[in-house]
Amino acid sequence: LEALRLVPPDTHWHQVAYATKETPEEAIHVMLEEMREKFNELAVQEFPEADAAASVGERPEWDAVRGIGDDPSGTFAEHLGTRQLLYGRPHPLVVVSMDSNRTIFYDAAILVCNGNVDMLGSFKEVTEAISGDRHVPVPINLGAQGPRVVLPGLINTHVHTAQQLGRGIADDVDLITWLHRRIWPYESNMSPADHFWSALLCGVELIKSGVTAFAEAGGPHPTAQALAVQYLGLRCCLSRSTMDAGEGLPDNWKESTDECMEKQIDLFNRCHNMAEGRVKVWFGLRQIMNCSDELIVRTRTEAEKRKTGCHMHVAELNFENEFVQSKRTASSDKDGTVAHLHQIGCLYPGLLAAHSVWLEDREVQLLGEANVGVAHCPAAAMKMLGFCPVEGLLGAGCPVGLGTDGAPSNNRMNLFDEMYLASLINKGKHAHVNRETKPEALPAETILEMATVHGARAILQNESLGSLEPGKCADLIVLDMDSVSTSPCHNLIATLVSSCRSENVESVMCNGQWLMWERELGVDEALIHQQAGTHAQELLRRA
Numbered sequence: 001l002e003a004l005r006l007v008p009p010d011t012h013w014h015q016v017a018y019a020t021k022e023t024p025e026e027a028i029h030v031m032l033e034e035m036r037e038k039f040n041e042l043a044v045q046e047f048p049e050a051d052a053a054a055s056v057g058e059r060p061e062w063d064a065v066r067g068i069g070d071d072p073s074g075t076f077a078e079h080l081g082t083r084q085l086l087y088g089r090p091h092p093l094v095v096v097s098m099d100s101n102r103t104i105f106y107d108a109a110i111l112v113c114n115g116n117v118d119m120l121g122s123f124k125e126v127t128e129a130i131s132g133d134r135h136v137p138v139p140i141n142l143g144a145q146g147p148r149v150v151l152p153g154l155i156n157t158h159v160h161t162a163q164q165l166g167r168g169i170a171d172d173v174d175l176i177t178w179l180h181r182r183i184w185p186y187e188s189n190m191s192p193a194d195h196f197w198s199a200l201l202c203g204v205e206l207i208k209s210g211v212t213a214f215a216e217a218g219g220p221h222p223t224a225q226a227l228a229v230q231y232l233g234l235r236c237c238l239s240r241s242t243m244d245a246g247e248g249l250p251d252n253w254k255e256s257t258d259e260c261m262e263k264q265i266d267l268f269n270r271c272h273n274m275a276e277g278r279v280k281v282w283f284g285l286r287q288i289m290n291c292s293d294e295l296i297v298r299t300r301t302e303a304e305k306r307k308t309g310c311h312m313h314v315a316e317l318n319f320e321n322e323f324v325q326s327k328r329t330a331s332s333d334k335d336g337t338v339a340h341l342h343q344i345g346c347l348y349p350g351l352l353a354a355h356s357v358w359l360e361d362r363e364v365q366l367l368g369e370a371n372v373g374v375a376h377c378p379a380a381a382m383k384m385l386g387f388c389p390v391e392g393l394l395g396a397g398c399p400v401g402l403g404t405d406g407a408p409s410n411n412r413m414n415l416f417d418e419m420y421l422a423s424l425i426n427k428g429k430h431a432h433v434n435r436e437t438k439p440e441a442l443p444a445e446t447i448l449e450m451a452t453v454h455g456a457r458a459i460l461q462n463e464s465l466g467s468l469e470p471g472k473c474a475d476l477i478v479l480d481m482d483s484v485s486t487s488p489c490h491n492l493i494a495t496l497v498s499s500c501r502s503e504n505v506e507s508v509m510c511n512g513q514w515l516m517w518e519r520e521l522g523v524d525e526a527l528i529h530q531q532a533g534t535h536a537q538e539l540l541r542r543a
Contacts, residue, residue, distance in 0.1 A: 086110040088143025095150045098452045098467040112474040115512035146482030153212025153475035154415045155455030158354045158375035158403025162195050162219030164202035165536035167407035180248045188250035189542040194535045195221040199228035201532040205413040209502040212475040212510040218284040230275035233515045239284030239311045246290035257295045285312040288337050300346050314353035338363035357386045368396025373458030378421035380405035387429045401455030419497045423447045444497040478507040
């Protein structure tokens with residue numbers, strides 16, 4: 001599994017072995033060595049103090065990080081071929097493709113080749129089509145133990161991997177207290193190693209809940225996160241938490257606008273398209289209260305120049321809108337962050353606006369006209385922020401995805417929970433605001449679209465992610481439907497949205513590689529759990 005993440009997507013590992021006249025085992029060994037060299041090269045740059053300690057014969061905790069890929073599990077050995085045929089017998093495989101026709105395939109088969117979906121259709125059609133192929137795919141029977149449903153990998157559009165070690169440190173406080181007295185002291189005291197283990201712990205929870213791609217909102221040590229993502233096998237849109245203004249910033253976070261831009265560009269140059277293209281570097285803006293207009297405008301310019309996106313917290317609180325009206329240019333007493341961003345020319349399709357709760361009707365239309373992506377985080381919104389006008393945003397044309405936010409503002413990194421919450425709270429909001437019920441508000445089909453195809457649009461990767469179709473990335477999850485919580489299943493889509501839990505996620509594939517197979521991860525979960533706990537305690541002591 002580790003070896004194949006090193007191979008370019010268009011390379012067949014058998015071809016590598018044959019071309020060099022080595023056995024497949026020897027070829028894998030060479031790939032592993034190359035992967036470790038690449039990993040350690042970046043790691044030494046990010047953690048020079050650990051490398052220096054090791055050079056004089058000490059044994060710092062960093063040794064665990066440096067050796068983390070040395071003993072890949074043999075669990076996935078039977079699936080090392082990059083050409084795989086997924087099917088179900090005796091229980092036929094069901095595939096919810098989320099293609100433009102929202103096709104559901106019953107008794108389906110999927111041919112995966114070099115990280116992409118090569119064929120998808122009925123078992124009969126696919127097997128007949130490949131019957132004469134010289135390279136026989138590895139057959140993978142997903143239906144041996146019971147009914148299984150395959151979905152596109154879920155997309156989490158708003159995550160803070162750096163905050164995973166802070167789960168539970170900021171419950172039941174307002175957002176300003178949450179930021180200034182809990183999260184900022186916590187994040188500003190993080191070391192690169194803290195962020196690395198935090199990102200690994202977060203990533204494990206994401207994989208177990210069926211997420212294959214996520215958008216990182218920004219943390220203190222993004223290179224450490226990139227290394228964690230490379231190891232885990234996930235996809236991410238990585239950004240740096242960038243701020244050049246505002247009250248209450250820790251001293252070690254205070255930067256000029258020029259410094260902010262230099263660091264964002266440097267991160268892009270170092271990490272964009274690493275991990276075989278799974279890491280996409282975005283630009284990041286924390287929030288308008290901590291970003292000058294100059295920084296916002298320059299960030300848009302540089303991001304568009306590099307054809308990448310920008311992740312920003314937008315309209316989280318009414319206080320934020322009051323700040324805009326008092327500190328920035330406002331044409332009316334109802335103008336907030338979105339109206340101001342429009343005024344300075346910074347509403348555009350490459351912007352991912354997280355939360356977007358406190359919006360006027362005019363601002364909803366502005367977001368739609370600019371085709372801005374929105375990350376709706378139901379649990380975090382209910383905990384601290386308020387109701388996001390999801391129906392209005394979708395109606396205006398915005399690609400609205402689902403997000404969990406970070407562990408201190410949600411406590412659960414589970415997109416199945418977010419789907420369930422989103423389906424309920426928006427029905428409740430409609431009843432409260434309009435004094436009449438509307439059970440059809442945000443139906444299950446729409447919620448599933450938010451977790452897949454809309455999420456892919458929001459992170460600018462809808463050409464390759466969000467649905468299972470020939471030519472798109474083989475990012476998929478296998479759900480075990482033989483459970484008490486999903487039985488009986490009269491309406492498949494409603495069951496997926498309202499009844500499935502992370503416990504139903506049996507296997508996870510990203511880029512054609514199994515990150516989890518029959519609930520067993522391809523990484524050392526026990527080591528991650530142990531190191532994360534140690535780092536969390538020490539970090540809180542410093543903070």
